[in-house]
Amino acid sequence: MESASLLKRHGLRSTPVRRLLLEIMDATEHAVSHADLEQQVGGEADRVTLYRALNTFEEHGIIHKVLDREGVARFALCMDNCSTHTHVDEHLHFQCTVCSNVYCLPIEHYPRVSMPNGFNLVRLSLVAEGVCKRCN
Amino acid sequence: MESASLLKRHGLRSTPVRRLLLEIMDATEHAVSHADLEQQVGGEADRVTLYRALNTFEEHGIIHKVLDREGVARFALCMDNCSTHTHVDEHLHFQCTVCSNVYCLPIEHYPRVSMPNGFNLVRLSLVAEGVCKRCN
DNA sequence: ATAAACAATGCAACACTATTGCATTTGCAA
DNA sequence: TTGCAAATGCAATAGTGTTGCATTGTTTAT
Numbered sequence: 001m002e003s004a005s006l007l008k009r010h011g012l013r014s015t016p017v018r019r020l021l022l023e024i025m026d027a028t029e030h031a032v033s034h035a036d037l038e039q040q041v042g043g044e045a046d047r048v049t050l051y052r053a054l055n056t057f058e059e060h061g062i063i064h065k066v067l068d069r070e071g072v073a074r075f076a077l078c079m080d081n082c083s084t085h086t087h088v089d090e091h092l093h094f095q096c097t098v099c100s101n102v103y104c105l106p107i108e109h110y111p112r113v114s115m116p117n118g119f120n121l122v123r124l125s126l127v128a129e130g131v132c133k134r135c136n
Numbered sequence: 137m138e139s140a141s142l143l144k145r146h147g148l149r150s151t152p153v154r155r156l157l158l159e160i161m162d163a164t165e166h167a168v169s170h171a172d173l174e175q176q177v178g179g180e181a182d183r184v185t186l187y188r189a190l191n192t193f194e195e196h197g198i199i200h201k202v203l204d205r206e207g208v209a210r211f212a213l214c215m216d217n218c219s220t221h222t223h224v225d226e227h228l229h230f231q232c233t234v235c236s237n238v239y240c241l242p243i244e245h246y247p248r249v250s251m252p253n254g255f256n257l258v259r260l261s262l263v264a265e266g267v268c269k270r271c272n
Numbered sequence: 273a274t275a276a277a278c279a280a281t282g283c284a285a286c287a288c289t290a291t292t293g294c295a296t297t298t299g300c301a302a
Numbered sequence: 303t304t305g306c307a308a309a310t311g312c313a314a315t316a317g318t319g320t321t322g323c324a325t326t327g328t329t330t331a332t
Contacts, residue, residue, distance in 0.1 A: 013299055015309065034289075046311050051290065053309090071207030071318085072289070094255060105255065111247030113262065118269025119230060119241065125263040126249065133254025149279065149328055170318075182282050187319065189280085207289085208318075274332080281326065289318080297310065302303100 002026070010060040017045040018053050022062070022077070031066055031074035031093075031102040066093045066102060069129065074102045093125070096132035103132060138162070146196040153181040154189050158198070158213070167202055167210035167229075167238040202229045202238060205265065210238045229261070232268035239268060 003022035004014045012018065024040050025032060032040075037050055054075055057063040063075045090110050094103045107126070115121045139158035140150045148154065160176050161168060168176075173186055190211055193199040199211045226246050230239045243262070251257045 013308065015299070017310080047289095048291080048312080049310055056309095067203060067205070067207045069203070071203045071209070073207070092249060094251075094257075097258065103255070105252055107249055109249075111249065113228060113243055113245075113247065113264075115230075115264075115266070116241055116269075118272055119239075120267040120272060121230075121264055122233065122266040123264065125265075127261040127263060128249075128251075128257055128259065129261075130251070130258040131256040133252075136254055136256060151280065151328075153281080183318095184283080184320080185281055192280095275330100276332095277328105277330080279326105279328075281324105283322105283324090285321085287318105287320075289316105291316075292314085293312105295310105295312090297308105299308075300306095302305085 006062065010062060012056065012060060017041070017049055018057075020044060021050065021053055021057070025063065025075065025077050029103070031076035031104060033068075033072055033074045035072075037075075066104075066127075068095050068100065068102055069127075076102075076104050079104075091126075092128055094128040094130065094132065096135055097129055098131055098135035101132060101134075142198065146198060148192065148196060153177070153185055154193075156180060157186065157189055157193070161199065161211060161213050165239070167212035167240060169204075169208055169210045171208075173211075202240075202263075204231050204236070204238055205263075212238075212240050215240075227262075228264055230264040230266065230268065232271055233265055234267055234271035237268060237270075 003019040003026070006022060007014045007018055020041060021037060024037060034047075034050060034054070037054075038047055041050065054063065054065070058065050058075075061078055064078050065073050065075055068074055090107070092105045092107045094105050095101070096103070105128075111124075111126070113121070113124060139155040139162070142158060143150045143154055156177060157173060160173060170183075170186060170190070174183060177186065190199065190201070194201050194211075197214060200214050201209050201211055204210055226243070228241045228243045230241050231237070232239070241264075247260075247262070249257070249260060
């Protein structure tokens with residue numbers, strides 16, 4: 001029932017596919033790829049519908065997308081209060097080199113870097129590689 | 137002539153396509169995508185040959201690959217002395233939101249982050265977004 | 273200089289991720 | 303309950319990247 005109200009809060013229609021997607025992501029501690037979702041959803045929905053639902057979620061700040069080191073998108077629920085206009089995303093994306101899972105890890109002091117002359121920094125992303133707690 | 141000796145130094149055969157690729161990347165200040173290279177090479181080489189040459193270069197530490205925010209690979213010559221086994225890559229990858237070009241920028245103090253328990257950090261990458269010096 | 277050995281290339285086919293158009297179904301509000 | 307806009311399913315398409323195999327080219331040893 002949580003997913004239905006989450007959708008409504010963002011002015012989105014509550015459909016079976018959307019609720020299912022949100023519940024899968026809520027139950028998964030790591031970011032999930034489209035292929036993961038497609039497998040878990042099974043024949044319940046078309047591939048294209050998943051893509052469109054995920055894009056809609058991202059535009060409304062419900063989830064965020066991170067590309068793994070193969071360039072494949074993985075999706076995770078936003079923990080902070082993101083919205084369409086303010087998208088707070090100050091955490092670290094960690095991909096395990098063993099299981100390939102991507103984790104959104106909190107980080108206490110987000111690093112600041114100084115840019116060379118002429119380059120205006122808008123956003124800095126941290127992408128880490130290593131071995132996750134389950135594969136250790 | 138520089139590209140030929142660079143190839144020889146890494147134990148690679150000196151072929152026209154490889155020399156051409158290296159010269160293009162040497163003459164470009166930002167990382168180039170496969171599509172960029174394909175366009176500049178023109179009909180001189182097959183697409184697959186470019187992919188294979190770039191993979192070979194990366195394996196030998198001649199170039200490094202960075203994925204842009206669309207997940208597309210971009211390639212740039214390694215400035216440090218990388219080899220097959222030691223791949224030094226401690227710089228920042230900056231993608232301009234206007235022209236989409238990716239620049240490898242030097243960084244004075246590479247940030248260090250502490251990981252949650254159970255997560256072993258192997259490599260930390262910095263990916264920045266903003267406006268480059270030419271688009272400013 | 274030449275030939276053999278092996279690596280690089282070209283071509284065709286394929287896998288995968290992602291998007292678009294259009295007809296149909298569904299959710300929701302009046 | 304009905305109408306309308308939004309969401310979905312299906313087919314087709316684009317883009318990136320890989321693999322197999324025959325052919326060409328580079329290098330090494332003679």
